[in-house]
Amino acid sequence: xxxxxxxxxxxxxxxxxxxxxxxxxxxxxxxxxxxxxxxxxxxxxxxxxxxxxxxxxxxxxxxxxxxxxxxxxxxxxxxxx
Numbered sequence: 001x002x003x004x005x006x007x008x009x010x011x012x013x014x015x016x017x018x019x020x021x022x023x024x025x026x027x028x029x030x031x032x033x034x035x036x037x038x039x040x041x042x043x044x045x046x047x048x049x050x051x052x053x054x055x056x057x058x059x060x061x062x063x064x065x066x067x068x069x070x071x072x073x074x075x076x077x078x079x080x081x
Contacts, residue, residue, distance in 0.1 A: 003074035010075040017068050024061040 001011045026035060042050050052058070073080050 001072060003077065003079055004081065005079040006074060006077040008074055008076040012073050012075060014071050014073060015068055016071055017066055020065045020067070021062055022065055024063050 001013070002009055003011055071080055
């Protein structure tokens with residue numbers, strides 16, 4: 001492989017793993033069948049506990065999404081692409 005900046009062939013290829021924390025959401029079908037009435041009932045009958053759970057993030061579903069990227073690094077000039 002040749003560096004596009006300095007035209008050197010002293011290039012290494014690295015695989016970089018990037019992790020990202022995202023909040024898992026319910027699907028559209030869940031909201032159509034269950035979510036619209038469950039949210040309403042939860043806020044009417046469980047207002048105080050629901051506020052506590054919402055404030056402190058108890059029960060919030062999160063997942064880690066890993067993506068891998070290939071990065072080329074020129075050993076002469078340090079250019080990455």
